[in-house]
Amino acid sequence: MKTTLITGVSRGLGAEIAEQVINKNDAFVIGISRTFSDEVKCLAEKYPDNFMHIAFDLSDYENLKNIYWNTLKKIGQIESVIHNAAYAYDDLVSNANIQTLEYMYKVNVLSPIILTKYSIRDMLLNNIKGSIVFVTSISAHKGFKGLSMYASTKGALEAFSKNVAKEWGAKGIRSNCVCPGFMETEMSSNISSEMKMKIFNRTSLKKATDIKSVASSVAFLTSDESNSITGQTIIVDCGTI
Amino acid sequence: METKIIDILNSILLSKNKEIITDLEEKVSLRNDLGFDSLDLATLSVRIEDEFGIDIFEEKIIDKISELLTILHNNEEFLGRSK
Numbered sequence: 338m339k340t341t342l343i344t345g346v347s348r349g350l351g352a353e354i355a356e357q358v359i360n361k362n363d364a365f366v367i368g369i370s371r372t373f374s375d376e377v378k379c380l381a382e383k384y385p386d387n388f389m390h391i392a393f394d395l396s397d398y399e400n401l402k403n404i405y406w407n408t409l410k411k412i413g414q415i416e417s418v419i420h421n422a423a424y425a426y427d428d429l430v431s432n433a434n435i436q437t438l439e440y441m442y443k444v445n446v447l448s449p450i451i452l453t454k455y456s457i458r459d460m461l462l463n464n465i466k467g468s469i470v471f472v473t474s475i476s477a478h479k480g481f482k483g484l485s486m487y488a489s490t491k492g493a494l495e496a497f498s499k500n501v502a503k504e505w506g507a508k509g510i511r512s513n514c515v516c517p518g519f520m521e522t523e524m525s526s527n528i529s530s531e532m533k534m535k536i537f538n539r540t541s542l543k544k545a546t547d548i549k550s551v552a553s554s555v556a557f558l559t560s561d562e563s564n565s566i567t568g569q570t571i572i573v574d575c576g577t578i
Numbered sequence: 579m580e581t582k583i584i585d586i587l588n589s590i591l592l593s594k595n596k597e598i599i600t601d602l603e604e605k606v607s608l609r610n611d612l613g614f615d616s617l618d619l620a621t622l623s624v625r626i627e628d629e630f631g632i633d634i635f636e637e638k639i640i641d642k643i644s645e646l647l648t649i650l651h652n653n654e655e656f657l658g659r660s661k
Binding site: 458459461462505507508 | 617620621623624625627628
């Protein structure tokens with residue numbers, strides 16, 4: 338059974354990715370999130386042999402080394418990592434608060450980089466041709482008012498992923514991004530319905546991005562079916578124009 | 579300790595179809611004499627860390643066998659485990 342790490346499993350998209358990765362790849366999923374939510378409880382009950390949860394706040398990225406050595410390394414060889422956790426700081430840059438900005442960069446950028454470090458070290462140690470997937474955002478490609486700071490973290494991940502793909506391709510390690518458009522998730526719940534309609538009307542399909550469609554793209558990139566794909570970003574956004 | 583380091587170095591040399599070594603010469607350069615590239619050095623560092631619990635490149639990138647041995651000897655964690 339292939340071990341797959343997934344961050345941010347406590348809510349909509351992360352939980353859906355975990356379920357699809359288990360079903361598509363018969364993977365053993367280690368879900369990392371701050372809280373043991375109802376979604377996590379549901380996954381643990383539904384897939385007792387394929388899922389375990391680690392409670393960890395990803396802003397505490399300096400402790401990822403301990404998590405790796407004391408927990409992850411003892412569970413099994415890491416075959417895939419899905420960086421899904423994110424903190425959304427929605428405000429105009431003229432209101433930028435350094436503390437909030439730093440917190441967002443810890444969760445959205447520093448923690449994925451450090452977790453990638455330990456995952457790649459584990460893959461090297463065990464000669465695993467692993468797969469790394471970063472969930473980014475359409476805001477890194479198209480402009481949205483209030484998302485400049487959040488978009489900057491997702492743009493950083495896309496640049497990081499492309500270069501990780503180049504660095505580790507010779508070892509068979511792949512790195513890709515799935516870039517979703519606006520989904521109906523808890524993260525976007527504070528956006529007004531008027532604003533949502535405006536956003537959805539910017540898409541070719543005139544609707545919200547389907548969470549299942551995003552999750553299945555992520556599951557595909559961690560499966561053997563995608564073994565010739567690396568350094569890419571799959572945009573799953575209903576065609577933002 | 580030295581036997582384990584030689585084994586690790588030889589596993590990388592064998593993967594590159596290069597001649598193996600039989601002893602550790604302090605003046606030997608990992609890059610210039612053994613022909614290790616950056617990915618070989620990364621593999622070396624994870625195997626050393628797995629064996630001795632020390633990330634040899636955590637502070638700086640080293641190149642000579644003498645530097646490798648110094649780090650391992652100086653590391654308290656290693657000394658504790660080797661007792």
